[in-house]
Amino acid sequence: MISQTEENYLKAIFKVVERGLNPALTNAIAAEMQTTAASVTDMLKRLAEKNLITYEKYRGVQLTEEGNRLTTALVRKHRLWEVFLVEKLHFTWDEVHEFAEQLEHVQGDILVNRLDTFLGYPRFDPHGDPIPDAEGRWLFRPQALLATLQPGDRGVITGVQDHASSFLQYLDQVGIALGIPLELLERFPYDQSVRVRIQDTMEIVLSEKIAQNLFIKIS
Amino acid sequence: MISQTEENYLKAIFKVVERGLNPALTNAIAAEMQTTAASVTDMLKRLAEKNLITYEKYRGVQLTEEGNRLTTALVRKHRLWEVFLVEKLHFTWDEVHEFAEQLEHVQGDILVNRLDTFLGYPRFDPHGDPIPDAEGRWLFRPQALLATLQPGDRGVITGVQDHASSFLQYLDQVGIALGIPLELLERFPYDQSVRVRIQDTMEIVLSEKIAQNLFIKIS
DNA sequence: TTAAAAATTTAGACTTATCTAAAAATATTA
């Protein structure tokens, strides 16, 4: 058996690694978990004891195969519940995180799989993140940050890197949502902000920070 | 804040009281929670400290108004999730308890209320138990145990007292489900078993134990 | 009404998860 706290640590390690830090270091995990390095060290010993991570003192940790399997299942649950919350209960994409954080700890593979069926086997969550299937397989799609596109590039908005409510609400306000066509018109060298056309009609200017957090699938 | 364990104790107290023991005694709560009397005593002190129960040493406990409000909300959540699991995810009525036990601990009033709306404001769960509304109001309906009916009485099956899987699966097997018409044909004095007609067509014999756990709304 | 039985509480210990403060190891930079 694995506790909810242990599950949260596994996810934190997964996120740190996903962000490019591999092996994941104690302080990075502590920041992700919003706790102290001492608490993290304690937990890393427990997780290593359970063979969910490999842990080398002062050198950081990596998920084992079993740790990876568990973490993938967690991410799958989290994202499927997010789809449920948005599509069935009509929450907005900035409201679902806290609920999904709780729902992901509900145990029982059959429940997740029935939920998956009920939702029609979605492969991406409301933020555009991929949802692994029941066997833990990920479906990645080619996408690039808006900040890396060149003027003239066109595509469709496929995801967000930052999940902060304030960011998502801003996107709602300016009319940006997943699936919307977008064309990069020009980049202003002074502050790296970009002028884009969305929905093939409206033109708006987005700051570099926004462009650094929007994923586009170039067509 | 209230922990999941505290929530489970509140529900256990609620069940013991519902069953007719008021105030609820330590041993009855211990049996319900499948733990020791000593652990229960510890927890009763904590719950009394938080003003969720009134606790008199050696004399048992009662829910306070606040304790009752919290417990009602828990029962509401549990039963609404059961409806979701049966109606949307197509689980059977004997499969839903364990999942609902976990889902009921997910925090956030708005989530429960959205779920209620999504499900169409059901007032009874898959076992026929009433679901309190968002204001904590219960809707009771007149119903009697099959064991208390007289030959010639007719009605509709409205609920089960026992929720054990084996009982529910037996009912499935003999064709008994909520909403089905039933007529008591005769009671055999030897063992108090009953012969009934269901669906206005099929005749079956049910043991006294079954009759003691089936609720009928007499028409 | 008093002795025995049953129920309940207390005492003390254990586990998980957390913290602060101090010690140790690693990394950085002069």
Next chain:
DNA sequence: TAATATTTTTAGATAAGTCTAAATTTTTAA
């Protein structure tokens, strides 16, 4: 490469929730 800064671990405490065994209170029955 030696001194300093940073990171990480250890040591020792605390709180929640649990347990067993012993003590206490209440109930039952002779």
